[in-house]
Amino acid sequence: MADFKHHIDLPVVAFTLGDINGVGPEILALALNSQSLRTRLRPIIFGDPDVFRDACRLVGIPSPEIETVAGPNAVRHSRSLAFIESASAVPPRRPGKLDPEAGRCAMEWLAAAVDAAMDGHVDAIVTCPINKEGIHSAGYTCRGHTDFIADRTKSPSYRMALFAGAMRAVHHSDHVSLRGALDCITKESIVETIRITHAGLARLGIERPRIAVAGLNPHAGENGAFGMEEIQVILPAIEESVRDGIACSGPYPADTVFRRMRFDAVVAMYHDQGHGPMKLIAMDEGVNVTLGIPIVRTSPDHGTAYDIAGSGTARPDSMIAAALLAVRLAAHRIEALT
């Protein structure tokens, strides 16, 4: 890995190392070594330099020159790969092993990165996977990255999205039971999902984005024969959004809406309605995006993959795609602020 010759005009992207016992360090090492990232961003890693060096060795690339900095501002003047460390001691890396101490470090890095983004020191954050059991056993009560970030940035209306090239799904609800997801189907909240989707696409630089809204029931309810939510809730929400000037339409049957290529995004009514089709479309290049928060945050669309962690075989495709999307979102964010 060559030295980091940062250009002052490139966006600063914070990477959080996540669970050190997952594949995160390995995919991050590979991603930062890729030409496509090196020319497009200035990285700063919230994590442990020794774990990162070890990951470089595992994946067979030379470790870059590393500098531990006190605060994210330093990255703008550093020629080395800048690291910000956690207050807690980092346990030894034991790939594939659940370790509460690793969970604690992951969350401290995440909190520091979010704060740096909120303070404007970094332009975007990209998060390596964490293990939910690990963070819970470390005493954290959040369900995962997304709600922790939403809470820390005081964002009550956030939405989880999956992006894969020109195919995008924004989820009306995410990590709740399917029965709980049904209870989330209200006109006001769907209007909010559509609004957040529109704003997210605009931030990508898409002019007058076209949004497809999926139905909830089979065949989008087939005129009320298989459920009334489309008629009573979803269609009124779409109509209100259209009145607000958003180019959205539907509700479309969920089993074919992802084959309609003329939309910039699909609003899915629940987690698996979007995830099922998107994971097939995206294969290894899907990116998780949090919309409705005041900072740019993306992540690879996979977990810690304990089964292959430490083997050096994890592919960095989704991590690279996540970083490139963060850069694109940050560019428009910077534009909007200036």
Next chain:
Amino acid sequence: MADFKHHIDLPVVAFTLGDINGVGPEILALALNSQSLRTRLRPIIFGDPDVFRDACRLVGIPSPEIETVAGPNAVRHSRSLAFIESASAVPPRRPGKLDPEAGRCAMEWLAAAVDAAMDGHVDAIVTCPINKEGIHSAGYTCRGHTDFIADRTKSPSYRMALFAGAMRAVHHSDHVSLRGALDCITKESIVETIRITHAGLARLGIERPRIAVAGLNPHAGENGAFGMEEIQVILPAIEESVRDGIACSGPYPADTVFRRMRFDAVVAMYHDQGHGPMKLIAMDEGVNVTLGIPIVRTSPDHGTAYDIAGSGTARPDSMIAAALLAVRLAAHRIEALT
């Protein structure tokens, strides 16, 4: 279209013409003209010869020699394309137009074909699409083909499946609201779905089929964090099925189970859970199969497509795939009976 030189050892497949104002007649004309079907089955059409001749003209193929027969037995000795007509008068074909009389004819053809299969005169039936509004306005109360056939064959436990090559989904519930689908999640009924799936795969000639059972909630409930159905209902149903000698496993997260290629079928907990991924995988070659009934029945995985009916542009891929699958299922059925 050349003469039909039927071989006595080929299975007899009944095709119902469906809604004459949809694309059915056109895709059936194209499918029966294809070499892949002509060498594998003896067709008999429950429908109107004039509509079929007109469809041949529309898609640009010569009409075959046609013979109207009184009963399905005659096809075994006919060198022409055999037709069985309806009792009701057939209205003029008006592509794309809803016509209750067309709905009535479609259902009469269907009823006669089902009876012929039950009586053993035909080995399988393949149904062209019908229009639900059309059949309802003709006074029929069924939701569609599948429940009509289940009712007529006295089959209380039927399941709708989608097959596309080696990818197959069997749906625990189908045309009910998502809230209604949640109420269908009981251990006994899931055991029944797994049993029906196993029997359907065995009929395809697959020895010791491997069945993946999807979860209901995001991440298959994530150990109870996002719903308890996996722990309380689905896993016990899988365990009982395994004790019954069925090679099934799960519950797997629904958003990745279709990417696991080592299964012969996925049991989906509700309509869109299977349809979303399968319609992306299958593209134009998905086949709808009814399992748990005493006859072989398949159909193309699309509707009447009123928007292109009459234009001669509908593709017969799904109809051809449906007919070939019917032949395969019929072959094993015949084998099992002898």
